[in-house]
Amino acid sequence: MAAFTVNLAFPELKINKVEETDLAITIFADTQEAGVNCQACGQWLDRFHGHDDERYVQHLPIMGKSFTLCYRPRRYLCTTCDIFGITTTATALWHYVKSSFTYEFEIQLLVELINSTVSDVAIKNGVTENKYKELWIDIWQAVLTGIHLMFYVY
Numbered sequence: 001m002a003a004f005t006v007n008l009a010f011p012e013l014k015i016n017k018v019e020e021t022d023l024a025i026t027i028f029a030d031t032q033e034a035g036v037n038c039q040a041c042g043q044w045l046d047r048f049h050g051h052d053d054e055r056y057v058q059h060l061p062i063m064g065k066s067f068t069l070c071y072r073p074r075r076y077l078c079t080t081c082d083i084f085g086i087t088t089t090a091t092a093l094w095h096y097v098k099s100s101f102t103y104e105f106e107i108q109l110l111v112e113l114i115n116s117t118v119s120d121v122a123i124k125n126g127v128t129e130n131k132y133k134e135l136w137i138d139i140w141q142a143v144l145t146g147i148h149l150m151f152y153v154y
């Protein structure tokens with residue numbers, strides 16, 4: 001079988017294993033970021049505490065196969081917060097914290113919705129309608145946050 005290399009262009013990603021079936025490719029990887037800002041005090045945290053549960057994030061299809069990235073987000077411990085043992089999870093840079101899709105795949109799903117329906121786009125991309133609706137909730141939250149920030153700034 002002929003093979004070739006694809007540059008994912010995702011920073012701080014170390015690929016550990018690749019599984020491929022007739023319909024899907026799944027990459028198991030670790031992120032390598034140096035730290036994260038504390039969710040409580042905002043201080044930069046670089047003291048590694050452990051991993052979160054696995055997250056499966058769907059990316060653009062490759063060669064007609066669905067393509068999923070699986071990683072365990074790193075958690076960092078804050079030693080200066082009043083709340084002892086508070087940790088913050090570092091989210092990979094290539095997806096929104098609550099999303100099941102990469103930013104690139106989210107854009108494709110939205111563009112395909114032009115002159116189509118949610119059901120059609122979900123079926124064509126192997127995405128459940130619930131996951132697709134979660135994407136819309138994320139977008140509306142981002143829009144509302146942006147509006148809130150606009151009022152806050154002005």
Ligand SMILES: [Zn+2]
Nearest residue numbers: 038041078081
């Ligand atoms: Zn803190």
